Amino acid sequence: GDSVTQMEGPVTLSEEAFLTINCTYTATGYPSLFWYVQYPGEGLQLLLKATKADDKGSNKGFEATYRKETTSFHLEKGSVQVSDSAVYFCALKRGGSNYKLTFGKGTLLTVNP
Amino acid sequence: DTAVSQTPKYLVTQMGNDKSIKCEQNLGHDTMYWYKQDSKKFLKIMFSYNNKELIINETVPNRFSPKSPDKAHLNLHINSLELGDSAVYFCASSQEGISRETQYFGPGTRLLVL
Numbered sequence: 001g002d003s004v005t006q007m008e009g010p011v012t013l014s015e016e017a018f019l020t021i022n023c024t025y026t027a028t029g030y031p032s033l034f035w036y037v038q039y040p041g042e043g044l045q046l047l048l049k050a051t052k053a054d055d056k057g058s059n060k061g062f063e064a065t066y067r068k069e070t071t072s073f074h075l076e077k078g079s080v081q082v083s084d085s086a087v088y089f090c091a092l093k094r095g096g097s098n099y100k101l102t103f104g105k106g107t108l109l110t111v112n113p
Numbered sequence: 114d115t116a117v118s119q120t121p122k123y124l125v126t127q128m129g130n131d132k133s134i135k136c137e138q139n140l141g142h143d144t145m146y147w148y149k150q151d152s153k154k155f156l157k158i159m160f161s162y163n164n165k166e167l168i169i170n171e172t173v174p175n176r177f178s179p180k181s182p183d184k185a186h187l188n189l190h191i192n193s194l195e196l197g198d199s200a201v202y203f204c205a206s207s208q209e210g211i212s213r214e215t216q217y218f219g220p221g222t223r224l225l226v227l
Binding site for chain 2: 032034036038042043044045046049051087089093099100101102103105106108
């Protein structure tokens, strides 16, 4: 079945540090890939997405590139801020009539001033 | 305007009780979902409805019964609550068949069973 593996947290960084959160997936066909973010006490918000190989999703300084050859969708940001502290979820969704999102286990990021 | 809303936000109840959580979306989407997030933040799909028809029913106890009175609403009723049901339940919606495929999540309902 489909699965998403993302790096275990927690991740603690200082402000302005470089961030990478690794994500790899297993799925048949050509899934769409997503990063969602959950701020403390809130629901999930879509951060970025990519729907086909070599697509790059970007938003709020975060980027991730859909790499089919390595089945990866790593999240990066060049300079994190305290306000980026949250839980980050990598997810995939197969096309066609398969509707569900399959999530990774989430990575807690804490950014210290 | 809130896109996906859930009520209540917090729910504290005793074991054995029956409770319902409501979800409404004003995005005009045709598909709605219930997810469960456990204490370790792991998210798992429970149900999905498309145009009021059940299309996903993961391995969930029969005590959980979703109901979709119309495309904009998906409620979750839980019978005979157990301690292990304590979690955060998220509703989501999407419009299938369009390239976006993005699911929009509600703020969550934090259920605590004592």
